[in-house]
Amino acid sequence: MPISSQNSVPRPDLSQAEVQSNPTPSSPQGLDSLEGLVDLLDDLNIVEESPPPSPPPQENAANPSPPRRPLPPPPPPKKPGQTTSSKSSKGAERPSKPPPPPKTTIPPQGSAPRSESPETGEKLRELLLDLLDADATTVSQEVADKLHHLEAELHNPQRLAQVLEPMFLMLLQHKIRQSPQAVGEMLGQIMDVAIAQGTKQDKIAMSRALAEALTLALSQQTGNAPQEVGQALGPAMGRAISEQVRLEKDAMVDALYPVIGHTISKYMGETVTRINQQVESAFSLQGIYRKLKSQWQGVSEAELILQESLPFTVQAVFLIHKNSGLVMAEVQQSGNSALEGDMLAGMLTAMRSFASECTIQPENTSELTEIDYENFQIVMEVAGYCYIAAVTQGDPPTRFYDQLEDTLSAITLNYNDDRVIQDYQGDPSTLPPAIEELLRELLEHPVTVPQKRPHFPTGLFVLGGVVSLLILLPVGMVWHRQQVAHRQEEEVLAALEQTPELAVYDFQAEVQGGKLELTGKVPNAQLKEQAAEIAQETHPTLEFNNQLLAVQVPPNRGAILAEMERLQQVFNEMTGVEITANYEPRENRVIVEGKVMAQPLARQIAQGFEQIPGVQSVLFTLNNQEFPTEARIYFDTNSADIAAQERENKILPLVEFLQENPQVGLQVIGHTDRSGEEEYNENLAVRRAQAVQRAIEQEGISRDRLQGEGMTQSPPTIPAESPFWLSRVVRFEVIQGTDE
Amino acid sequence: MAVISKKICMVGDFGVGKTSLIRRFVERQFSDRYLSTVGVKISRKMLELQDAQQQSQEMKLMIWDIEGQTKFKAIAPSYLQGANGVLVVGDVTRQETLEHLEEQIHKFTEINPQGAVAVAFNKADLLDSEEMAYLQTHFQLSHPALVGTFSTSAKTGKNVDPIFEQLAYQIWHH
Ligand SMILES: Nc1nc2c(ncn2[C@@H]2O[C@H](COP(=O)(O)OP(=O)(O)O)[C@@H](O)[C@H]2O)c(=O)[nH]1
């Protein structure tokens, strides 16, 4: 379902917006790109290795022909609404196309006027004469007869064509057998005209015919000179995509543009003209094109970005409730005319649902994650109940996406207590202020170092259906060349990531011309050395260039979170550990919640988290009461009898725990209060321990796993002045068996 | 106290006056020209609410206008999601639009069980009061979430502010 935007201000009509959108192709890829395509065509093997054609004899001196003939100019831009897209819903309104004229080798006279005909005609005549001359001896009687006949019928063009056609073909075949070189040379000169003419007559048939040849030729040429193919195709491809999207405008761009264009232009203070240019490259064809180009040409996207865009800045960041589209938190650059976050958020939310409704396959749950205008974008990172939308200027470096992801996961992991995020009711004061601070960090310290890893924002796939046909072929071709280098780079990075000490730092690896260059920052020289060694080991054959810097760097939050998660998983696999770790970015603190069965384990866990670079402290908020091993069995004065509820509530769960964790052994420690005789108490303490031991054994736990012990003091955690009953207990200590 | 934001939706057949009601409420304008709404359109209005205890609350209404749904297809649930209230609109000059009200209420409350519902019998200026009275009894609606049924006119402005304000008040004091 299409969407339009409405602020409290009347908006121009849709139709008006359409009229303003001047569909003239954007200039940067004008004639140049066509020339490139022509160059390419010439280089392709469609025309067999022919020497450069000599200038035609009847050259007009006042109008010297260029070394390469450009293709005829592209057909004039279509008016909006008039489209050749078969998907257009307005199909019925379009004037129906005239049926394609019958295909003939020689167009009947009086069809399209041919300004080029004097030259071409002359050529054809020469060829014909040449053919006749060369083959005079072998030409059959039949042909001779026909020629004779021909003379008589020369005045009747239609008849001429009819007669000439089969013979012409025959002669041509013959000639080709004899001297293909000459025919090639000859045809080469008129090929462009022929293609142009054919295209004019029946575009579809011509494309079909050419497509086959082109595909083959392209793949061959790609093997020979991939760079060239990339360069030639790049600009043309940009135009092609642009054209395609323009044709599909009815279906989607048209629907979305007024929303985006209107809303954004108002907010960003962009001029209307500027926005209209954007219609042309709807959804930032520039952006898509750049990404493709970088893939094709092996130039890092970053370089291209530097070439053509502003430094990257973040204008505003919003946290938006996914269902209602209400703004939960927002931060904006000061000095900016404030963006109306609430309207923007509403529109984005509506668009997001529009985009997801538009995805054809139901299993394709792609999200709209980026709306791209030449110089500003809205980058979105989506979680279950909310999403972040960042309005940025300049093309976002890849790592910014990671940063967004980290921020959002920090928010959803740490600040969704009591479901305040999913149940958001429009009152920002119900949310912890820390959220805003996290967003502010995105605004004030966005990562600006681009990372060289291919990364397609998923949002672009919204356009996937539209452009995929166009890009599949070239991307497939050039991809291969890049693949090897990419794979090597990935392997180096993977090796570094697998090294725990290094996993938290960002490295960039670049393989080019047999050289491996490693860049990035680590906190000390030792790590630098280590990283270099690992990188070198991965690909010993590559010449190694160590560009790592050893400096004190704040480790990135994503890495901290990732490492935290990893450790959490490791610890939770240990017996008697059930924890969740949360990161508190403001204090660089890890907060560990949950249950840890034994003190030494807790120490180990604390050390583990403390070792994450960037983590300053670890805070435990453990709730160990729930561990059956933490239970205490209480006794009456002078008694070693286990009360029924103690058995039920404490011993049975403990037995269950022991059954689940067969490697755990228990120290069973009996205590007495301070009253009474020491000797008697000693005995009582031991009896209590034994009673519990027996009770456990009766439930099927092996005696080997239990060690009894009696103590006449209170348990260590019970202060001397406590009530006596607290000391009449049996408690347990865990003996980690096979674990250690 | 902080401003709270709420999302409300307009629901109703094509041409019943949803867009016109919003324009009246937000921009204080009415136009005879029919501006078809494509997809969804969002408007904003600040309200200062006050209850019997003189407590006040500033509310920012984000009003989602949804394209008429009879013509092409059902409204996407995602547009209704997260809404705290809905204004279901019928056109008193077209009975069939009134017949759809019940189903439209149902659809909304299915997605937002906690949401508040107000019903507008719109274009009341086109009928005399007798006819209006007949319609309102004939199309009696009852639903637990229903705040009230109002005869409105985007043209004259009749009951436009009250219906939005009632809805907002209900959402606030829910
Ligand atoms: N007389 C009268 N006409 C109205 C009223 N409300 C809307 N209209 C007209 O009804 C037509 C449809 O209104 P619109 O708001 O676009 O309907 P929507 O499709 O529900 O958004 C327009 O021509 C309006 O001028 C009203 O209260 N009285």
Ligand SMILES: [Mg+2]
């Ligand atoms: Mg409308």
